[in-house]
Amino acid sequence: MNKNEIYIKSGTNYKEMTKELLAQCGLASVISDKKMQIGIKPNLVSPSEASWGATTHPEIVAGIIEYLQENGYGNIAILEGSWVGDKTTEAYEVCGYRELTEKYQVPFWDMQKDKGIERDCRGMKLNVCERAANIDFLINVPVLKGHCQTKITCALKNMKGLIPNKEKRHFHKLGLHKPIAHLNVGIHQDFIVVDNLCGDLDFEDGGNPVVMNRILTAKDPVLCDTFVCQMLYYRREDVPYLVMAEELGVGSADLEHANLIQIRFEKGTKEEEQGSEETASGKDINRKAKEVKDIHKTVWKGWEDVDIPRERKIVELQDAVEEVESCSACYGYLIPALDMLKPEDLFETLDCKIAVGQGYRGNSGKRGVGNCNSRFELFI
Numbered sequence: 001m002n003k004n005e006i007y008i009k010s011g012t013n014y015k016e017m018t019k020e021l022l023a024q025c026g027l028a029s030v031i032s033d034k035k036m037q038i039g040i041k042p043n044l045v046s047p048s049e050a051s052w053g054a055t056t057h058p059e060i061v062a063g064i065i066e067y068l069q070e071n072g073y074g075n076i077a078i079l080e081g082s083w084v085g086d087k088t089t090e091a092y093e094v095c096g097y098r099e100l101t102e103k104y105q106v107p108f109w110d111m112q113k114d115k116g117i118e119r120d121c122r123g124m125k126l127n128v129c130e131r132a133a134n135i136d137f138l139i140n141v142p143v144l145k146g147h148c149q150t151k152i153t154c155a156l157k158n159m160k161g162l163i164p165n166k167e168k169r170h171f172h173k174l175g176l177h178k179p180i181a182h183l184n185v186g187i188h189q190d191f192i193v194v195d196n197l198c199g200d201l202d203f204e205d206g207g208n209p210v211v212m213n214r215i216l217t218a219k220d221p222v223l224c225d226t227f228v229c230q231m232l233y234y235r236r237e238d239v240p241y242l243v244m245a246e247e248l249g250v251g252s253a254d255l256e257h258a259n260l261i262q263i264r265f266e267k268g269t270k271e272e273e274q275g276s277e278e279t280a281s282g283k284d285i286n287r288k289a290k291e292v293k294d295i296h297k298t299v300w301k302g303w304e305d306v307d308i309p310r311e312r313k314i315v316e317l318q319d320a321v322e323e324v325e326s327c328s329a330c331y332g333y334l335i336p337a338l339d340m341l342k343p344e345d346l347f348e349t350l351d352c353k354i355a356v357g358q359g360y361r362g363n364s365g366k367r368g369v370g371n372c373n374s375r376f377e378l379f380i
Contacts, residue, residue, distance in 0.1 A: 001026055001027075001030075001217070001219060002219070003220045003223070004220070004223065005259045007218070008214055008260060008261065009214065009215050009216075010262075011213060014059035015066070018060050021217050022064065022217070028071040034073055035075055036073070036075060036136040037077070037137070038073060038076045038077070039076075039138045040064055042061055043080070043161065044091040045086075045161075045204060046083060047082075050197065051198060052200075052207060053143075053198050053207065054200060054205050054207075057197055058096040058097060060141060060197075077108070078100070080108075081112045082161070085330070088111065111162055114129040117130045120186075122185040122186075126179060126182060126183055127166070128163050140159070140193070141158075142194055145201060145204060146201045148202075148203060150180075152225065154225050154228045156184050156245055159180070163183065172325050172358065177241040178244060181247075181248055182244075182248065189221055192217060194217070195215065196212050197213055203336045220251040221245070222251030223258055225242050226255050236253055317338045317347075320338055320350055320353055322356070330372075334369050338354075352367055353367075356370055356373065357370070358372050360376075362375065
């Protein structure tokens with residue numbers, strides 16, 4: 001697999017889809033030493049099942065582990081740290097990862113409990129989790145979804161789960177985008193498997209899943225996230241950390257010359273037996289990204305089309321918030337809560353903006369959310 005390629009596969013047998021994709025990409029040929037310490041980094045932002053649209057489906061990770069073990073790799077670990085406000089241990093249970101680790105005898109490393117070490121990330125000193133820093137080959141398994149503060153979250157931002165909680169708070173004081181870009185210099189992801197099954201395209205904590213039933217693979221996180229931006233109707237410039245990461249040499253945003261390779265059918269299905277009108281093999285289609293007429297469709301000809309919605313709830317809801325250096329959990333819970341007011345016509349009754357964020361610590365005001373705003377008249 002080349003760095004300018006993105007593989008895409010649709011279906012519903014997630015474990016087998018994953019294994020077939022990895023075989024098609026030739027992942028085993030990329031990992032040179034069978035004794036390498038391989039890390040698998042899912043998104044377990046909070047304790048919610050994958051169907052909620054926020055966390056990585058355990059069947060995708062199961063497919064990765066099975067593929068690696070069947071190819072002779074035994075030194076494998078899953079590593080993740082949930083966002084500030086939730087415990088990774090709870091996400092580990094609720095998201096189905098205890099069963100996963102017990103079945104495959106693979107350890108789970110809780111990054112909230114790991115030691116932080118300082119790394120010079122090309123002019124920016126950041127604290128990263130020690131075990132994450134010592135991984136030989138890192139497989140990033142993000143969920144393709146929206147984000148209240150950065151518009152999207154996928155390959156680049158998923159690395160934030162590999163830093164201590166204290167550093168996560170520091171990232172928000174720094175404005176998120178710059179430290180996310182520099183973090184991807186300090187922690188290198190070697191391969192990307194994107195969970196594009198049913199991510200919430202508005203909120204990082206889920207609740208509004210959009211079923212797409214796709215898995216993507218890539219080697220370049222910048223290219224991967226550029227593709228996600230275009231798919232969700234954003235310009236690359238709308239996500240500053242993406243621009244910064246390319247400038248730092250993390251990867252290339254040249255989608256114009258990227259190859260999108262669609263693996264069309266699952267093994268053993270009726271569709272595979274019948275083959276495809278578009279290819280002699282009935283297996284895959286290799287297209288330049290610029291040749292795809294509608295990148296906003298979740299699938300192309302031969303599958304049922306699902307339109308990706310253009311409108312984003314976050315745009316209107318953000319107008320009701322005054323945010324200064326807010327951590328992901330407080331902001332991520334507040335925005336969906338505001339959305340829940342709309343069906344009862346309560347959102348329109350708000351008579352002032354709601355303050356959230358570390359920047360309000362010690363200040364007073366009318367309405368605030370989070371411990372940092374405990375001096376406000378109305379505080380939750």
